[in-house]
Structure formats: structure tokens, C-alpha cells
Amino acid sequence: MSMPIESSTSSQCDISIVIVSFNTRDVLRDCLLSVYREASSLHVQVIVVDNGSTDGSPEMLEQAAPTIWDSSRRADGISYS
Helix, strand or coil, X not given: CCCCCCCCCHHHCCEEEEEEECCCHHHHHHHHHHHHXXXXXXXXXXXXXXXXXXXXXXXXXXHHCCCCEEHHHCCCCCCCC
């Protein structure tokens, strides 16, 4: 599954959405699909702050929506929320 719209950088977006997540892979996927479905012509920036999920949420984001900034992808492995 791939998200239909790429996230914009903050300098060119109409709205930024921050989602805090912990072990909510399926809910997070549904939420992101809903955001992109309803965004239509808006340039949307999505930031997901993951609190150390072990249910596959980070992997789902990496595969389905690689343009979304995910805090779990930090090089030092530290995630903040």
C-alpha cells in the first residue's frame, strides 16, 4: 500500500499535521489514508512521532509513506514526543 500524495516541505505546505503514535499500525494507516483522501488540493506535511512501537508501525510507514517524516528514523535511534 502506498499513500497517494507526497508530503510537502514546511515552506510549501498549506497545513502540517503531527500524529503521535504507539503500537497503532492499523489505526495509523487508516488515519493517513483519511488525511490524504480529504486533503484533495491542499499541500499537506505529515509528521509522525512514534514512541517506540513494536507492532510494525515504523516499517509500515517506511514502506507505505516514505516521504512522511517519522521520528523513529532518527540516526541516533532516539524518539521524542
